[in-house]
Amino acid sequence: MLLQDAPPDTSAYMVAGYAVFFVISAIYLASLLVRRHNLEQDFKTLESIEAEANRAPTRIASAETSRGRVSGSKKAAAQRKQARKKVTRRK
Amino acid sequence: MQGKPVTLKALDVVSLLLLAAATYLALVFAPTEAVMGQVQRVFYFHIGTAWTALLGFIAAGITGGLYLATRHQKWDIVEVAAVEISLVFFLITIVLGSIWARPIWNTWWTWDPRLTTAAVTELIYIAYFMLRQGLEDPGRRARFGAVYALVGAISAPITFFAIRLFRTIHPVVIGSGDPGAEGTFSMVPDMKLAFFFALITFTVIFVDLLWNRILMGRLAARVEQLKLSLIR
Numbered sequence: 001m002l003l004q005d006a007p008p009d010t011s012a013y014m015v016a017g018y019a020v021f022f023v024i025s026a027i028y029l030a031s032l033l034v035r036r037h038n039l040e041q042d043f044k045t046l047e048s049i050e051a052e053a054n055r056a057p058t059r060i061a062s063a064e065t066s067r068g069r070v071s072g073s074k075k076a077a078a079q080r081k082q083a084r085k086k087v088t089r090r091k
Numbered sequence: 092m093q094g095k096p097v098t099l100k101a102l103d104v105v106s107l108l109l110l111a112a113a114t115y116l117a118l119v120f121a122p123t124e125a126v127m128g129q130v131q132r133v134f135y136f137h138i139g140t141a142w143t144a145l146l147g148f149i150a151a152g153i154t155g156g157l158y159l160a161t162r163h164q165k166w167d168i169v170e171v172a173a174v175e176i177s178l179v180f181f182l183i184t185i186v187l188g189s190i191w192a193r194p195i196w197n198t199w200w201t202w203d204p205r206l207t208t209a210a211v212t213e214l215i216y217i218a219y220f221m222l223r224q225g226l227e228d229p230g231r232r233a234r235f236g237a238v239y240a241l242v243g244a245i246s247a248p249i250t251f252f253a254i255r256l257f258r259t260i261h262p263v264v265i266g267s268g269d270p271g272a273e274g275t276f277s278m279v280p281d282m283k284l285a286f287f288f289a290l291i292t293f294t295v296i297f298v299d300l301l302w303n304r305i306l307m308g309r310l311a312a313r314v315e316q317l318k319l320s321l322i323r
Contacts (some may be wrong), residue, residue, distance in 0.1 A: 007123060010130035010194045017133035017190045018118070021140075021183055028179045032303060039310045046317040053321065 099302050106292075106299040113139070113285075113292040121285035124276055131276065133191045134264070135285050139293035141184040145247045147177030147297060148216065152244025155237035164312060167233035170240050171223070172304035176297060178216045185209055196260065204257035208250040215243045229315060 117135040124131035151173040158166035188206070189199045200206065219239050226232035254261045262275040278286060 007125055007128035008194065010128040013190050013194050014118075014129040014132050017130070017187050018114070018136070020186050020190065021136055024179065024183050024186070032300075032307065036307050036310070039307065039314055042314045043310060043317070046314060046321065050317060050321055 095303075095306070099299070099306075102295070102299045102302065106296045109292040109295055113289045116285040116288050121282050122279060124282075126276065127195055130191055130194050133187050135289040136293075137184055137187040137191065138264070138286065139289040140180040140187070142290055143293045143297040144177040144181035144184060145251055146294075147173045147180065147301075148212070148247040149244050151177065151240040152242075152247075155240035155244070158233060158237040159241070164233065167236065168305055168308035168312060169301075170237060172301050172308055174216055174219055174240060176300045176304060178213070178220075180293075180297070181209070181213050181216075185213060201260070203261055204259050205250070205253045205261040208246065208253045212243075212246040212250050215246050219243060229312075 113135070117132050121132065121135070123129060151170045154166045154170040154173065157163075158170060185206075188209075192201070193199050219236065222239055223232050223236050226235060253259065254263050264275070264278065
C-alpha cells in the first residue's frame with residue numbers, strides 16, 4: 001500500500017471539461033430561446049400583414065360601391081403591393 | 092400559434108432534475124479512478140453525449156429516408172432537429188475527449204481512427220447545414236437534406252465501431268478493445284451506476300430537446316409559408 005502512487009492531480013482538466021459542457025449547453029439553449037422568440041414575433045407580424053392585405057380590397061370595394069364607383073381595383077392593388085413590400089423589407 | 096404542451100413542460104423539468112442528479116453522481120458519488128485521477132470523471136458525460144449524438148445522426152438518416160418515401164414535411168422537420176442537437180452533443184463529446192486526452196495521452200489531439208472518424212462525422216453534419224442554407228426552394232432543400240442525412244448516417248456506426256475495428260489508442264470501456272489502448276480502466280459498481288445514469292439522462296435530454304426543436308421547426312415552416320404566400 002505504501003509503495004502505491006497517489007493518483008495525479010488532474011482536477012483542473014475535470015473542471016475545464018464540465019465548464020465546457022455547461023457553457024456549450026447554455027449557449028445552445030439560449031440560441032433555441034432567441035430563435036423561438038424571433039419566430040413568434042415574425043409569425044405575429046406576418047399574420048397581421050396578411051390580415052391587412054386581405055381586408056384592404058374588401059374595404060376599398062365597399063367604400064367605392066357606396067360612392068357609386070365600380071373600379072377600385074387600382075387602389076386595392078396598390079395596397080397589396082405595399083403589404084408585399086413590408087414583407088420583403090422584413091425578410 | 093400553439094403554446095408548449097404540458098407534457099413537454101414536465102419533460103423540461105425532469106430533464107433538468109436528471110442532469111443535476113447525473114452531475115452529482117459523476118462528480119461526487121463515483122469514486123476517483125486510481126491511475127487517471129479526477130479527469131476520469133469527464134468520461135461519464137463524454138460517453139453520454141456521444142451516445143445520444145450518434146443515435147441522433149442515425150435517427151436523422153431514418154427520418155431522411157421516411158421523407159424521401161412519403162414527402163411529408165414533418166419528417167424533414169424531425170430530421171433537421173435531430174441533426175442540430177446531435178451536432179451540438181457531438182461537439183461537446185469531441186471537446187471533452189480532447190480535454191481528457193491532454194493529461195492521459197499528453198496531447199490535445201492525435202489522428203487516431205476514432206478521433207479522425209469523429210472529426211469527419213462532425214464536419215459532415217456541419218456541411219449538412221451549409222447545404223440547406225444554400226437552397227432557397229423548401230421542397231428541394233428538404234429532398235437534398237434527406238439524401239444527405241441518409242448517406243451521412245453511415246458515418247455514425249463507422250465512428251462507433253472504429254475503436255473495435257482498427258488499431259487505436261482510444262480506450263474501450265465496454266467490451267474488449269485494442270491492448271495498446273491508453274487510458275483503459277475497469278468500472279467498479281458505483282462507476283457503473285454513474286455511467287448508466289448519465290446514459291439514461293442524456294437520452295431523456297435528447298428527447299426533450301428534440302421535441303422542443305420540432306415545435307420550433309413547425310413554427311419556422313409556418314412563418315416561411317406565410318412569407319411565400321404574401322410575396323406571391
